[in-house]
Amino acid sequence: MSFDAVVIGLGYVGLPLAEAASGRGLRIAGLDVDPAIVAGLAAGRSHVDDLSDETVRQMLARGFSPGTDEAVIAASEVAVICVPTPLSKDGGPDLGAVRAAVAAVGRNLRAGMLVILESTTYPGTTEEVVAPTLEELSGLRAGEDFALAFSPERIDPGNPHWGMTNTPKVVGGLTSACGDRAAQFYERFVDRIVRAKGTREAETAKLLENTYRHINIALVNEMARFCHELGIDLWNVIEMASSKPFGFQPFYPGPGVGGHCIPIDPNYLSHRIRSQLGYPFRFVELAQEINATMPAYVAGRAQRILNDAGKATKGASVLLLGVTYKADIADERESPAVPLGRQLAALGATLSYHDPHIFDWKVAAERVPDESLPGAVAEADLVILVQNHSVYDIAALVAMSRHFFDTRGVARDPKAHRL
Numbered sequence: 039m040s041f042d043a044v045v046i047g048l049g050y051v052g053l054p055l056a057e058a059a060s061g062r063g064l065r066i067a068g069l070d071v072d073p074a075i076v077a078g079l080a081a082g083r084s085h086v087d088d089l090s091d092e093t094v095r096q097m098l099a100r101g102f103s104p105g106t107d108e109a110v111i112a113a114s115e116v117a118v119i120c121v122p123t124p125l126s127k128d129g130g131p132d133l134g135a136v137r138a139a140v141a142a143v144g145r146n147l148r149a150g151m152l153v154i155l156e157s158t159t160y161p162g163t164t165e166e167v168v169a170p171t172l173e174e175l176s177g178l179r180a181g182e183d184f185a186l187a188f189s190p191e192r193i194d195p196g197n198p199h200w201g202m203t204n205t206p207k208v209v210g211g212l213t214s215a216c217g218d219r220a221a222q223f224y225e226r227f228v229d230r231i232v233r234a235k236g237t238r239e240a241e242t243a244k245l246l247e248n249t250y251r252h253i254n255i256a257l258v259n260e261m262a263r264f265c266h267e268l269g270i271d272l273w274n275v276i277e278m279a280s281s282k283p284f285g286f287q288p289f290y291p292g293p294g295v296g297g298h299c300i301p302i303d304p305n306y307l308s309h310r311i312r313s314q315l316g317y318p319f320r321f322v323e324l325a326q327e328i329n330a331t332m333p334a335y336v337a338g339r340a341q342r343i344l345n346d347a348g349k350a351t352k353g354a355s356v357l358l359l360g361v362t363y364k365a366d367i368a369d370e371r372e373s374p375a376v377p378l379g380r381q382l383a384a385l386g387a388t389l390s391y392h393d394p395h396i397f398d399w400k401v402a403a404e405r406v407p408d409e410s411l412p413g414a415v416a417e418a419d420l421v422i423l424v425q426n427h428s429v430y431d432i433a434a435l436v437a438m439s440r441h442f443f444d445t446r447g448v449a450r451d452p453k454a455h456r457l
Contacts, residue, residue: 041067041103043116043223046139048075048104050298050369051156051191052120053086057093058202060100062227067114068104071138079104087195087367111146116223119143120156120191125302130309131160133167140168144175152185152219158244158303160310164188164237169212186212187220188237190244195297196367206230210240248303249322254289255300256325259332262291262457266339273447273456291457293424293445294332294374296363301329301372333374336445336457337381340420343441343455349419352386357406357418359435360425361393368395375424376400390414394429415439423448 042064045056052068060066070076078085082095103110111117121135136157143153153172155164164187169180180186189209194200207228211217221231234240258276265272272291280288295301305326308319341351361375362368370376375391379401383389389403392411399405406414415421421439423432426446436442436451445457 039065039103039113041065041110041114043067043118044069044110044114046070046111046117046119046142047121047135047157048079049120049122050086050088050195051193052118053079053084054088054193054202055118055120055156055191056102057089057097059227060097060102062203064226066097066102067110068102069108069110069142070104070106073106076104076106087369088193088201108142108146111143112148114151116152116154117143117147118154118156122298123157123159123302123306124298125305129305130313131306133159133163136163137167137171140171141175144172147172147176147178147184149178149183152187152216152223154187154189154220154223156189156191158190158248158299158306159241160306161238161241161245162310163241164210164212181213181216185216185219186237187216188240189220189224190240192244192247195369196364203227204229206232208232208234208240208243210234210237212237242307245303245307248299249307249325251289252295252300252304252329253321253325254287255292255295256328258289258291260328263335266457271456290447291445292332292374293336293378293457295329296371296373296375297369298371301326333377334381336374336378336422336443337385339455339457340382340387340422340443341385343443344420347419347441350386351382354387354419355417356382356387356389357414357421358389358391358403359393359421359423359430360427361391361396361399361401362425362427365425365427366395370396370400373425378422378424379403390418393425394427412438 044067045052046069048068048070056066056068082091084091084094119139121139124132126132155168173180178184192205207224209220209231211220224231262272276288279286304322308322311319344351344354362370363373379389390406391403392406415435416438420441422443423446426448432448436449436454442454444454447456
């Protein structure tokens with residue numbers, strides 16, 4: 039069987055891409071190294087928040103074929119690499135999954151194929167890592183015998199308005215002809231294509247998008263600290279500034295940053311600058327410092343709230359509401375709730391948590407079932423809203439709590455302490 043494309047890496051990027059492409063009539067194969075993920079998809083079960091089991095079953099009915107055998111690459115016209123790019127133990131880029139996926143493509147590459155990297159990475163990866171590996175393993179020349187491009191993923195999990203098909207797709211080819219091939223592929227299931235000058239520009243565009251957010255979140259996180267000390271309501275400040283119809287975009291403070299993009303992607307850029315140019319990207323490194331210390335700051339604020347109430351943190355019962363990195367999804371990647379929970383435990387607090395999406399948390403804490411939430415809120419010495427899932431009735435929760443610490447700025451009751 040032949041396929042229009044094989045999507046390598048069936049996670050939160052690859053699976054929605056496969057769904058969008060198959061929905062527009064493309065014959066799509068899926069390749070993943072995790073047999074459990076592949077078996078679940080083959081049985082019609084989704085492991086991605088944005089796709090339901092029914093959607094996966096519809097994909098299978100349209101011919102979507104998930105598997106673990108890399109031989110499917112040779113039966114495909116296009117190979118799209120959507121594997122994770124985490125940080126290594128030393129804080130630098132970890133391209134292990136990318137290198138493994140590229141090697142699999144190289145072993146199965148045919149003349150005339152198109153290879154696209156979507157995994158977020160540092161500028162130069164497509165030219166310096168992907169192209170040489172593919173050429174060495176296949177004996178073919180990139181830009182001559184096969185086309186090569188980079189197109190950064192722009193998936194926003196849980197976003198009800200912007201998805202794979204209506205979010206503009208940036209495409210940068212190794213050559214202009216490579217860019218043409220990639221654009222023609224994406225035009226089959228994406229509404230708008232935006233052409234980059236080359237692969238390096240496309241790689242850097244993705245990092246700029248997330249660095250912009252990273253730095254502006256750090257700005258308001260730092261403002262949250264001194265506004266609290268000065269008795270200024272930062273949430274009202276942001277609301278007032280947002281009334282300006284030009285020159286301002288609101289960002290909001292919180293207990294830290296989470297997900298794959300914000301805590302990780304800017305580090306790919308700063309690492310590249312340090313390693314290649316020998317000097318720091320100071321904005322990114324400062325933003326990382328501020329955002330990474332927010333869980334400790336929130337723990338310190340919690341300790342002071344308890345102290346002001348005449349309660350020692352050691353032995354106090356603290357209930358955390360929402361432990362995912364984003365509201366209304368089950369994604370825990372880099373969630374600030376984890377370091378916050380560990381900080382509170384180190385201070386001696388007795389932890390419990392409630393999250394409608396998480397049933398086995400990474401931190402040692404008792405899970406509060408949905409039906410027990412009102413009682414747990416009333417009994418806790420301190421309730422901390424870490425993630426504002428839509429199921430939470432904040433006004434009711436504040437009213438029934440002894441002390442309520444809102445890190446998301448949604449509580450209107452003056453009884454609540456706000457970040």
